[in-house]
Amino acid sequence: MKTTKIWAGLAVAGVLPAGCGGDEEGGSTAKSDESKAEKVDEKEQDDPKATLMDALEKSQQAQDLTTVMKLDTSSELLRALQDESGSTDPSADKFMDLLPKSSLTVHQFSRDEALAEEQDPQDLDTDMVLQLGSAKVEIRMVEGGLYARADVEKLGQETGLFSADELRSSLGQAPSGDPTAQLAHDLLAGKWVGMTAEQVEAAGLTETLEQSVAGQSEVATDPAQQQAMLKDLEGLVDEHGEFTRDGDVITAALPVEKSWDDFAKVVNKYNPDAAEDEKMPMLDDEARQRIKDDATAEIEFTVQDGDLTGTTIDLAQFTGWIDESSLEDDEKQEFAEVKKSFDEGPLKIVSETQIDQGSPTAPDSFTEVPQELVDGMAQGAQQPGAASSSTLDG
Numbered sequence: 001m002k003t004t005k006i007w008a009g010l011a012v013a014g015v016l017p018a019g020c021g022g023d024e025e026g027g028s029t030a031k032s033d034e035s036k037a038e039k040v041d042e043k044e045q046d047d048p049k050a051t052l053m054d055a056l057e058k059s060q061q062a063q064d065l066t067t068v069m070k071l072d073t074s075s076e077l078l079r080a081l082q083d084e085s086g087s088t089d090p091s092a093d094k095f096m097d098l099l100p101k102s103s104l105t106v107h108q109f110s111r112d113e114a115l116a117e118e119q120d121p122q123d124l125d126t127d128m129v130l131q132l133g134s135a136k137v138e139i140r141m142v143e144g145g146l147y148a149r150a151d152v153e154k155l156g157q158e159t160g161l162f163s164a165d166e167l168r169s170s171l172g173q174a175p176s177g178d179p180t181a182q183l184a185h186d187l188l189a190g191k192w193v194g195m196t197a198e199q200v201e202a203a204g205l206t207e208t209l210e211q212s213v214a215g216q217s218e219v220a221t222d223p224a225q226q227q228a229m230l231k232d233l234e235g236l237v238d239e240h241g242e243f244t245r246d247g248d249v250i251t252a253a254l255p256v257e258k259s260w261d262d263f264a265k266v267v268n269k270y271n272p273d274a275a276e277d278e279k280m281p282m283l284d285d286e287a288r289q290r291i292k293d294d295a296t297a298e299i300e301f302t303v304q305d306g307d308l309t310g311t312t313i314d315l316a317q318f319t320g321w322i323d324e325s326s327l328e329d330d331e332k333q334e335f336a337e338v339k340k341s342f343d344e345g346p347l348k349i350v351s352e353t354q355i356d357q358g359s360p361t362a363p364d365s366f367t368e369v370p371q372e373l374v375d376g377m378a379q380g381a382q383q384p385g386a387a388s389s390s391t392l393d394g
Contacts, residue, residue, distance in 0.1 A: 048245035049238075052252070052301055055308040056234045059353065063110045068352040070103035072312075074345030081341050084334075094160045098133050105129040109359040116231065122197070127360035133158040142362040144197030146205070149363075152188050164188060179370035192366035199369060203377035232266045237299065248304050256295040256321050257288055263297075295321035311351040316342045 059065065078096040105128070108115050112123040122144045130137040135154035140147045153164040167188060174181045183193055195203065240259040241252035254263075264280040271279070283291075298317060302310035319339045324332060 048250045049241070049243040051245070051303055051306075052243060052250045052308075053234070053238060055301070055303045055306060056230070056237075058306065059308045059355070060116045060231055060234070061114045062355050063114055064108070064356050064358070065115055066105065066107040066354045066357045068103055068105045070350050071099055072346050072348040072350050073100050075100055077341060077344040077347055080344050081338075081347075084338050084341055091160075094158075098158055101131075101133045103131045105131070107357060107360055109357075111359075116228065125360045135159075140194075140360055140362065142360055144200055145194060145362055146200050147192055147194030147363055147366055148187075149190060149192045150187065151190055153190075179372040183367055183369060183373075186367040192363040193369065194363065194366045195369045195374070199374050203374045205377070229266065229270050232269070236262050236266060241299075242296075248302050248309075250301045250303055252299045252301065253296040254299070256297050257283065257291050257293075259297065290323055290326045291321055292323045297321075307355055308353055310353065311349075313349045315347040315349065 075096045078099060079093070082092060082096065107127040109125045110118040110123055111125075112118060112120065115124075118124045121141065124141070125143065126139075126141045128139045132155065135151045135158045137150040137155065138148065152167070156162045156164050156167075167184075171181060171184055171188070174184075187193055195205075236259060237252045237254065240254045240262070242254075244251050244253070261282050264282055267280040268274070281287075298314070300310075300312040300314075301308060302312075319335075319342065322335060324335065327335060
């Protein structure tokens with residue numbers, strides 16, 4: 001996939017001189033500034049693509065970025081879609097209520113380089129907050145240290161996977177002097193637990209963090225890969241998109257048939273552990289025949305004061321891509337039922353971003369991981385493939 005960087009600074013440089021000269025004609029500074037702003041705004045309206053590419057480039061070059069990701073949807077819609085898929089997993093029902101109230105917030109701060117280029121975990125601070133309904137799980141990596149805390153009791157209540165009382169009961173049976181007992185008690189109490197930078201290094205985790213920062217980890221949700229994925233998506237939007245603007249919202253419309261395979265490559269690249277039948281498929285000839293010739297996929301970007309502050313993808317729009325005349329009778333009925341499901345609510349992937357929020361900080365106090373566990377992790381790191389869970393299990 002071709003990746004083209006648009007340096008919109010060139011476009012802006014061509015706009016600014018047009019606003020000069022107001023004072024020479026006797027106008028006030030305020031009027032001159034207002035005139036300049038109006039002309040810049042007019043140019044941005046005329047060239048939404050350049051404005052968007054500039055904002056995307058600015059986001060890539062940021063050293064301090066906060067991203068909030070969530071689904072704008074309803075539990076009723078998720079249940080309707082589950083019914084249409086034929087799934088009968090009873091445990092999924094709890095998550096249908098939970099997903100619309102959940103979000104993932106990732107705050108990254110680099111002391112040295114742009115986030116997209118940072119390679120040293122000592123220079124990259126990260127704060128990740130997973131909100132599951134009323135429950136929260138937080139992980140911080142600050143100056144090489146690793147820290148975590150969780151609302152364990154609420155997490156059990158929200159997911160239905162366990163109860164805090166059961167966990168406390170299990171802890172009560174732990175052998176006297178078990179090094180993990182106090183750590184587990186503090187976790188249950190919602191306190192911070194963690195490892196200093198020295199412990200992380202001693203445990204052999206430094207290389208793992210370096211791989212994560214470099215985007216080499218196979219974990220698709222690794223926040224260090226977000227910048228690389230954004231860059232790939234920027235190239236796809238740049239190559240295939242047609243752009244319009246309404247206020248702060250710039251819409252990129254991509255022709256579905258032409259851009260599908262490129263998009264699938266990006267999705268699958270950042271989901272390497274997916275089973276073959278879970279990967280986004282490429283379009284075969286039969287699928288291409290079922291897509292309308294003029295079908296477009298729209299992505300909405302919110303750009304405020306030159307910053308990318310939001311991205312929205314409406315997943316329901318796929319229902320408008322299908323040429324229903326190409327479907328068999330039973331397929332038409334099934335497709336009609338899927339479309340009707342969307343009467344229950346929206347299904348949108350929403351991302352909100354902010355630049356320059358300051359660096360995450362290490363907790364003021366935390367329970368250190370016992371040295372016995374650090375030593376056990378170090379032994380496991382020196383013996384690839386060795387079982388390390390025995391140490392954690394006491």
